[in-house]
Amino acid sequence: xxxxxxxxKPATAFDHDSTLVIALELSGKSWEVGAVVPGVERRAKRRxxxxxxxxxxxxxxxxxxxxxxxxxxxxxxxVAYEAGRDGFWIxxxxxxxxxxxxxxxxxxxxxxxxxxxxxxxxxxxxxxxRTLLAWLRGEPRVCSMVRVPxxxxxxxxxxxxxxxxxxxxxxxxxxxxxNLLCLHGIAGFKPRLKKAGDRLRELRSFAGAPLPARxxxxxxxxxxxxxxxxxxIAEIEAERNEIAQRAAPDRAERMIQPLAGIHGLGLETxxxxxxxxxxxxxxxxxxxxxxxxxxGTPFQSGGMAREQGIGKxxxxxxxxxxxxxxxxxxxxxxxxALSRWFAVRTAGARGRIRKIMIVAMAxxxxxxxxRFVETGVLPQxxxxxxx
Numbered sequence: 001x002x003x004x005x006x007x008x009k010p011a012t013a014f015d016h017d018s019t020l021v022i023a024l025e026l027s028g029k030s031w032e033v034g035a036v037v038p039g040v041e042r043r044a045k046r047r048x049x050x051x052x053x054x055x056x057x058x059x060x061x062x063x064x065x066x067x068x069x070x071x072x073x074x075x076x077x078x079v080a081y082e083a084g085r086d087g088f089w090i091x092x093x094x095x096x097x098x099x100x101x102x103x104x105x106x107x108x109x110x111x112x113x114x115x116x117x118x119x120x121x122x123x124x125x126x127x128x129x130r131t132l133l134a135w136l137r138g139e140p141r142v143c144s145m146v147r148v149p150x151x152x153x154x155x156x157x158x159x160x161x162x163x164x165x166x167x168x169x170x171x172x173x174x175x176x177x178x179n180l181l182c183l184h185g186i187a188g189f190k191p192r193l194k195k196a197g198d199r200l201r202e203l204r205s206f207a208g209a210p211l212p213a214r215x216x217x218x219x220x221x222x223x224x225x226x227x228x229x230x231x232x233i234a235e236i237e238a239e240r241n242e243i244a245q246r247a248a249p250d251r252a253e254r255m256i257q258p259l260a261g262i263h264g265l266g267l268e269t270x271x272x273x274x275x276x277x278x279x280x281x282x283x284x285x286x287x288x289x290x291x292x293x294x295x296g297t298p299f300q301s302g303g304m305a306r307e308q309g310i311g312k313x314x315x316x317x318x319x320x321x322x323x324x325x326x327x328x329x330x331x332x333x334x335x336x337a338l339s340r341w342f343a344v345r346t347a348g349a350r351g352r353i354r355k356i357m358i359v360a361m362a363x364x365x366x367x368x369x370x371r372f373v374e375t376g377v378l379p380q381x382x383x384x385x386x387x
Contacts, residue, residue: 007105007144012076014136020063020074021136023128024081024090025121026050034125036133037063039070045125053093060099080132082106083146091148101148102135104128107313108144147280156252157275160268163236164317166229173226180219184211191226240271252279255373262378263385264332265369269321276318278373285367292319294363310359326362337380338365 017038025032028050035044044063048055064074079094080102091101109131111117134142177191185206190196200219203211211219243253244260244267252274259278260270282288289295293314299306312319330339342361346354368379378384 018075020077022079025125038067038072103146105144
C-alpha cells in the first residue's frame with residue numbers, strides 16, 4: 001500500500017533561509033508569479049504569459065541567483081497554485097524539472113468575510129503566498145493541498161466521467177422528445193427502442209392528424225443525436241465490461257473484480273468507487289469519509305453545540321453513488337450486519353429519520369468496502385454474487 005497523502009501538513013520541515021517559495025495566480029490571459037526569496041526582503045512579483053514554462057524556470061534561476069548574492073543557498077524550491085481549470089499538468093511538468101509542487105484546494109483558503117472584499121490578481125497572489133508560508137510552517141487548518149495524480153490515473157477516470165456526461169445528455173434528449181410530442185397529445189413513445197424511428201413516422205396527433213413537417217424534422221434530428229449518444233455509451237460500457245473478463249494486470253483492476261462480485265454492487269459502481277476513491281492512498285476511515293464529504297460538521301461556540309449534518313465538501317460523484325448503493329444494500333443484503341444495524345436504528349420509522357440514518361449507513365458501508373479492497377475481508381454477513 002502506498003504512503004497516505006497528508007493534505008493538511010507538509011512532509012518536510014520548512015527552513016526559511018534555504019527555501020525559495022513561489023506562488024502562481026493563474027488566469028486565461030496572464031499568470032501572476034510571486035516569490036519569497038531567501039535573504040531578500042521584498043516580495044518579488046512578475047506577470048507572465050500563460051503556459052510560459054520556460055520563462056518561469058528562467059525566473060526561478062534568477063531568484064536563485066538573487067538569494068546567492070544575499071548570502072543564502074537555495075536547497076529547496078516550493079511552487080504552489082490553486083486547483084482549477086488548468087488541472088495538474090503544471091504540477092507534473094515542474095515536478096519533472098525537480099521542483100516541489102503543491103496544489104491548493106481553493107475552498108480551504110480563508111478569505112476576508114466583510115461585505116465587499118477587494119479582489120485583484122495581485123491581492124490573491126499575496127494571499128496564496130501567505131497561506132503557503134503558513135502551511136509550510138505547519139500551522140494547523142490553514143489550508144488543504146490536493147494530491148497530484150499521475151497522467152495515467154487521470155486517464156483511467158475519463159471513461160466513467162464521460163459516461164456520466166453522456167447519460168445526462170441522453171436523458172435531456174429523451175425529455176425533449178417527450179415534451180415535443182406532448183404538445184400534440186402524444187404519450188408513451190419510447191425513443192430508445194430499435195424500431196423507434198419507424199414508429200415515429202407513424203405517430204399521429206391526438207386529433208389523428210400527421211405531425212407538422214418542421215416538428216417531425218426536429219424530432220428526427222433529436223433521434224439521430226440520441227442514437228449517437230447511445231452508441232458512445234455502449235462503447236464505453238463494452239470497454240468497462242472487459243475488465244470483468246480478463247486477468248487484471250494492475251492494482252485498480254484487481255480491486256474492481258472482487259468488488260463487483262458482491263451481491264447488489266454492479267460493475268459500474270465498482271469501477272467508479274475504485275477509480276475515483278479506492279485507488280488513492282488513504283490514511284484511515286476518517287480520510288475515506290472526509291474525501292467523499294460524509295464527515296460531520298459540528299458547530300460549537302460557548303455553551304452552544306449542535307450538528308450541522310455532513311460536510312458535503314468531498315467528491316460529489318462518489319457521494320451520490322454511495323448514497324444510491326446504501327439503499328440498494330438494504331434490498332440485496334438484508335441479512336448483513338449493516339442492514340440489521342439500520343433496521344434497529346430506524347425501528348419502523350419513516351421519512352426524515354430513515355434519510356438521516358441512511359447517510360450514517362452509507363459512511364459505514366463505504367469504510368467497509370474500502371477495508372474489503374485493502375484486506376479482502378467482506379463486510380460482516382455480506383453475500384458474494386453466486387456464479
